[in-house]
Amino acid sequence: MSGTRPMTKRPRAPRAPAERPAQILDAAARVLLRDGPDATIDGIAAEAGLGKGTVYEYFGSKAQVFTALRNRCNEQILAAGADAVSAAPATSALDRVRRFVAGMFEFGMANASLVALLFHEVGIEERDELGPIRASLLTLVREGVDAGELAVDDPVFTVEFLLHGLHGVMETAFAGGTAAGPVLDRVDGVLAALLNPVRPGS
Known part of the structure; x- marks a missing residue:
């Protein structure tokens, strides 16, 4: 099973709106690894290269972001x-x-x-x-x-x-x-x- 790859991805250029949820979740994974449970929406938005309001358009809270990330995992x-x-x-x-x-x-x-x-x-x-x-x-x-x-x-x-x-x-x-x-x-x-x-x- 040597093809197994980590689920976190390197930052990339801003994506189209349809790809924003995945962009936010990728950023959330990186921030969670860096900051642990103290990760914030502000940190996730900054890592994703998005405004905080944009994150809230797709996820109502930090808990919702991490729930979606766990579901994806x-x-x-x-x-x-x-x-x-x-x-x-x-x-x-x-x-x-x-x-x-x-x-x-x-x-x-x-x-x-x-x-x-x-x-x-x-x-x-x-x-x-x-x-x-x-x-x-x-x-x-x-x-x-x-x-x-x-x-x-x-x-x-x-x-x-x-x-x-x-x-x-x-x-x-x-x-x-x-x-x-x-x-x-x-x-x-x-x-x-x-x-x-x-x-x-x-």
Whole structure:
């Protein structure tokens, strides 16, 4: 997954109005990394090269800016997992799940500081941030069960257990700056144990 790129971008020339929300969010990511939870609308506007009033045309408050930024981060995490699955032919249902998890994890590692700030440090309205990721994992597991490749009695419970376990592992790795490779090797073993892949001919 060497193509994983950080979600922050370098400043660029002013964009057309239709691109302003993305311009503001790019600036907000840079300011959040620089200033932490003390980031302000004034700072975001200055970083974006826009007036403060322009920012308020698109976002009603700093909390709304960071909520939108976290939503975008979730979309990027999900896309990283999906891209990893489609990057090369998977050999099994377990391999598809592994690729999905690895893609998400590597994106998170590439953006660890920003992810930690968005999900734990700034004041953002609570929501089911794991919903889309949960749905994608559940689809992969159910496809494996339907194909006779995974012996999972309760896919919903298994995915919920797996998702929260992975969330904790990722948080610990992000905080400690752990390399992705060794952590993913251990996660592979857990995935195999939880998903109980069916051996051909068994």
